[in-house]
Structure formats: structure tokens, C-alpha cells
Amino acid sequence: MTGLAGRAQQLAEHLLADDPRRWAHTRAVAVRAAEAAGSLPPAQRPVLLAAAWLHDIGYAPALRDTGFHPLDGGRHLRAHGWPDTVVCLVAHHSGATHVARARGLEAELTDLRCAEPVPGSDAEALSDALTWADQTVGPGGEPLSLSERLADVLDRHGPDSPNARSHATREPYLRAAVARTERRRATLLDPVPAPAAPRLQAPGRAGAGQPGRSAPG
Numbered sequence: 001m002t003g004l005a006g007r008a009q010q011l012a013e014h015l016l017a018d019d020p021r022r023w024a025h026t027r028a029v030a031v032r033a034a035e036a037a038g039s040l041p042p043a044q045r046p047v048l049l050a051a052a053w054l055h056d057i058g059y060a061p062a063l064r065d066t067g068f069h070p071l072d073g074g075r076h077l078r079a080h081g082w083p084d085t086v087v088c089l090v091a092h093h094s095g096a097t098h099v100a101r102a103r104g105l106e107a108e109l110t111d112l113r114c115a116e117p118v119p120g121s122d123a124e125a126l127s128d129a130l131t132w133a134d135q136t137v138g139p140g141g142e143p144l145s146l147s148e149r150l151a152d153v154l155d156r157h158g159p160d161s162p163n164a165r166s167h168a169t170r171e172p173y174l175r176a177a178v179a180r181t182e183r184r185r186a187t188l189l190d191p192v193p194a195p196a197a198p199r200l201q202a203p204g205r206a207g208a209g210q211p212g213r214s215a216p217g
């Protein structure tokens with residue numbers, strides 16, 4: 001398996017294969033991302049797919065450091081030479097900045113040096129597409145509306161969780177990102193999304209690379 005997205009899939013499978021539910025979520029997010037990719041410029045499409053595969057690798061026990069998965073995943077990718085765009089998408093996916101603030105980890109996230117996307121830019125469209133994919137797929141890979149996804153997260157994490165404490169500022173951000181993506185999808189640059197749906201493999205069957213050798217070429 002070659003290419004940025006292929007290498008991302010291999011690494012994600014290597015790290016998450018022991019967590020079937022997380023892996024099912026990740027695979028569904030990658031498929032969802034492929035559905036949004038046609039609304040992005042061609043150069044961004046493999047970046048979106050790679051970030052979709054990698055967005056939750058910070059949950060892997062081997063990567064756990066701060067316990068905040070966007071930060072732990074982003075740090076791992078940066079340390080292993082992944083492109084800045086992929087690092088920053090993973091570190092900031094789905095409004096992570098809002099949750100980081102509630103967890104007292106905003107400075108650590110800032111250390112990854114990811115600029116806020118300019119409104120209306122291609123970078124914003126890319127970030128929005130990842131958030132849309134992640135926020136319309138449930139924890140086991142099932143399709144959910146954004147409202148259902150938010151309700152599920154609050155229910156699972158509880159009223160005193162950082163997710164709950166950041167909800168007032170994060171929810172409007174997520175709703176805006178999802179709405180922007182749906183508008184872009186309604187006017188696709190290409191009539192059919194350019195990337196095929198990712199090839200999916202059962203957990204544990206890929207020749208996954210070791211985390212320490214995960215840097216793309």
C-alpha cells in the first residue's frame with residue numbers, strides 16, 4: 001500500500017487493531033472523508049484521507065502521554081516526520097482547541113505550531129471536512145447526525161468532563177464546520193468524489209509499520 005493515505009491506514013491499523021470499536025469508527029470516518037474529498041482541491045484529498053485514518057491514533061496505549069488524544073496523536077506524527085498539514089489536522093480535529101482549554105492543555109496544543117485556518121480558505125475547507133467526517137460517525141462506526149453525536153459524547157463523558165465544560169464554545173464551532181462542509185458538498189468541484197472509498201482490511205491483517213518507522217517518504 002503506497003501513498004500518504006495508504007501509509008496512514010497502515011499506521012492506524014497497527015496502532016488501533018486491538019481496539020475493534022475504535023478501529024470500526026476510524027474506518028467509517030475514512031469512508032466518510034472520501035465522500036467529502038471531492039469538494040476539496042485535488043492536492044488536499046490525500047491529506048484529508050490520511051488525517052481521517054490517523055485522527056484517533058492518540059487513543060492507542062503506545063502513544064498515551066497527556067491522555068488528550070488529539071495532542072498525543074499530533075505529537076507522535078510530528079516526531080515521526082509526517083507532513084505539517086496532517087499533524088495539525090489531527091491535533092486540532094473536531095474542535096480540539098476548545099477541549100484543550102478545558103483540560104488546561106491549550107499551551108501544549110499551541111506548541112505544535114498550527115495556524116488557525118483563515119475563514120474561507122482551502123485550509124478551512126480541509127479542516128471542516130475532517131470534522132464533518134468525525135462528527136457524523138458514531139463511536140462504533142455507525143452514521144449519526146451531529147446532534148446525536150454530541151449527545152452521545154456528553155452522555156459517555158459525563159457532565160463534569162472537559163467535553164461537557166467546553167461544549168458551549170465547541171458546539172457552535174462544530175455546527176458551523178459541518179454546515180460549511182455540507183454546503184461545499186452540494187457544489188462539489190468534481191461531480192463524483194475523486195478518491196475511491198478506502199480499501200478496508202480486517203484488523204491485524206495489514207503489514208503495518210512500526211510506529212517508530214512510520215514517517216512517510
Ligand SMILES: [Fe+2]
Nearest residue numbers: 025055056134
Ligand atoms: Fe474520531
